[in-house]
Amino acid sequence: MFDHKKTPVFTAMQEYRDRKVIPFDVPGHKHGRGLKEYKDYFGDAMLELDVNSMKPLDFLGNPIGVIKDAEALLADAFGADHGYFIVNGTSFAVQVMIMAAVRSGDKIILPRNVHKSAINALILCGALPVYMEPEIDEEMGVSHNITLESLEKAYTAHPDAKAVFIINPTYYGAVCDLKAVVEYCHSRDMLVLVDEAHGTHFHFNDSFPLSGMQAGADVSAVSLHKTGGSLTQSSALLVNDRVIDGHYVRKVINLMQTTSPSYLLMGSLDVARKQLALHGEAMLDHIIEVAEYARKKINEIPGCYAIGRESIGNPGIFNFDPTKLSVTTRNMGLNGMELYDLLRDEYNIQMETGDIFNSLAILSLGDDYDHVDALIDALTDIQSKFHGERIEYKKIDLHYPEVVLTPREAFYAEKDVVLLEDTAGRISGESLMSYPPGIPVVSYGELINASVIEQIKLFKSSHGIITGMEDPEANTIKVIK
Numbered sequence: 001m002f003d004h005k006k007t008p009v010f011t012a013m014q015e016y017r018d019r020k021v022i023p024f025d026v027p028g029h030k031h032g033r034g035l036k037e038y039k040d041y042f043g044d045a046m047l048e049l050d051v052n053s054m055k056p057l058d059f060l061g062n063p064i065g066v067i068k069d070a071e072a073l074l075a076d077a078f079g080a081d082h083g084y085f086i087v088n089g090t091s092f093a094v095q096v097m098i099m100a101a102v103r104s105g106d107k108i109i110l111p112r113n114v115h116k117s118a119i120n121a122l123i124l125c126g127a128l129p130v131y132m133e134p135e136i137d138e139e140m141g142v143s144h145n146i147t148l149e150s151l152e153k154a155y156t157a158h159p160d161a162k163a164v165f166i167i168n169p170t171y172y173g174a175v176c177d178l179k180a181v182v183e184y185c186h187s188r189d190m191l192v193l194v195d196e197a198h199g200t201h202f203h204f205n206d207s208f209p210l211s212g213m214q215a216g217a218d219v220s221a222v223s224l225h226k227t228g229g230s231l232t233q234s235s236a237l238l239v240n241d242r243v244i245d246g247h248y249v250r251k252v253i254n255l256m257q258t259t260s261p262s263y264l265l266m267g268s269l270d271v272a273r274k275q276l277a278l279h280g281e282a283m284l285d286h287i288i289e290v291a292e293y294a295r296k297k298i299n300e301i302p303g304c305y306a307i308g309r310e311s312i313g314n315p316g317i318f319n320f321d322p323t324k325l326s327v328t329t330r331n332m333g334l335n336g337m338e339l340y341d342l343l344r345d346e347y348n349i350q351m352e353t354g355d356i357f358n359s360l361a362i363l364s365l366g367d368d369y370d371h372v373d374a375l376i377d378a379l380t381d382i383q384s385k386f387h388g389e390r391i392e393y394k395k396i397d398l399h400y401p402e403v404v405l406t407p408r409e410a411f412y413a414e415k416d417v418v419l420l421e422d423t424a425g426r427i428s429g430e431s432l433m434s435y436p437p438g439i440p441v442v443s444y445g446e447l448i449n450a451s452v453i454e455q456i457k458l459f460k461s462s463h464g465i466i467t468g469m470e471d472p473e474a475n476t477i478k479v480i481k
C-alpha cells in the first residue's frame, strides 16, 4: 500500500539542507555563495538545494534510495507498473518511449500532427514512419485527433508495423477512442505509445477522457510540468510492463539523460505527484467549473468561439478536454497570433499559443475565476474596438507524399539547396510544417512532388505560415544529394 502523503525526494532534500553540509562537490556555486546576485534574488533555499547526486539523495540513473521510492509512488499514482522521473522535458520522454519500442528499420504508425520530438526520435533510432491522417477542422483551421478508421487504413497497408503512437489529447483538447485503439493494436501485436504532454491531469478526475494507463497503453509520456503542477522541464515516463521491460526502458533513458539531474526539478515532481494523488480530483473539479464558466462567457462575445464538449462526435473528437480553452476569432477578422500578441502587450495576459485563427489558454491547477474574468474582459474590450471581416483562406487539399527514406537516413544524408520550383522528384532533407492546420506538408525522407510545391506556394501566397526549414522564406529547400 502506497502512502501518497510521503515525498521521499523532497523530504531528503530538506534533511540535507538542515545538515548544513560543507560542499566539496559540484555545483561550484556551493549553495549559492559563488552566485550571490542569484541567491539574493531567489532566496537561500533554492540555491542551497541546487545540489548534485549523493547517497542520501540517491542517483537518478540507478536509483536505490529516495528516488526509487518516489518513482514507485509516481507509478502507483498514475496506475503504471513503472514510473521514471525525467528532467529533460517531455521531448525526452517521447524520445525514450519511441526508442524503447522500435529499432532501426521497424515501422511505427503515428499521426502526422505529432510533436517534433517524435520525428526527432525516429532520426535517433532509425525507425520508419507510417502516417495516419488526423481529422481537419476547417472552421478552426487545426487538426484534431485520429479515428480508428485511419489507424485501420495505416495498419492494413503496413501490417508489419511494431507500434502505434497516439496523442492524448491534442493541443486543442481532442482525443481519440484510446481504449478501442489499444484493443485493436494489442490484438495485432503492436505496442501503444501515448504522448500525454497535455493530458497529465486525465488520470486524476473521471470527468476527463481516459489516461493512457487507464486505457491499457504500454508507455506514456506525461508532462507533469505542463498540467501537473511541477517545475518546467520536469516530466515523467510511465510503463505498463505487459510487454515492455522496465530495465530496458531505464537503459534507454540512461543513454541520453544527464548524470547531473536537478533536485529542484525532481523534488517538484515528488510534491506534484503527492498533490495530484491526494487533492487532484477536487482541484480539477474546480478547474473544469472555471473553464466551463469562461467558455460560456466567451461564446457570448460576438465573433468569438470557444470549442467545447458540444464538439464531441465531430471528426477526430471522440472526447474532449474542457481545460483547453481556445478562442477562435476569425469571424472577428482577428488572426489568432495577433490576438495572442494583443492580449500580452495590451492586457498583460499570456496565452499558451496563437495560430492563424485561434489563441489557446490552458487552464490548470493554479487557475481561478480571477484569471478567466481578466481574459473575458479583455476579449470583450477587443471585440468592442475591432471590426474586421471574417478571415478566409484558400483551402488546400493536403495529400501526403511517399516516404522513401527513414528520417534518420534523410537527416544524415548529404544535401543540396535547391529552388522550391526545382525540387519535384527530390527527397526532402527537412520538414516543412504548415499552419493551418499544423501538419508537415513534407517531412524528412519524403519524395517531393508537384503537389507539395504547389501547396507550399499556396501557403506562402495566402494567410498560411510555414516553419521548420533553414530558409525562412522557403524559396529554397534542402534535398538529398
Ligand SMILES: Cc1ncc(COP(=O)(O)O)c(C=O)c1O
Pocket: 088, 089, 090, 091, 092, 094, 114, 115, 117, 167, 171, 195, 197, 198, 223, 233, 235
Ligand atoms: C504534444 C507534445 N508532445 C511533446 C511535447 C514536448 O514537451 P516538452 O516541451 O516538455 O519537451 C510538447 C510540447 O509542447 C507537445 O505539445
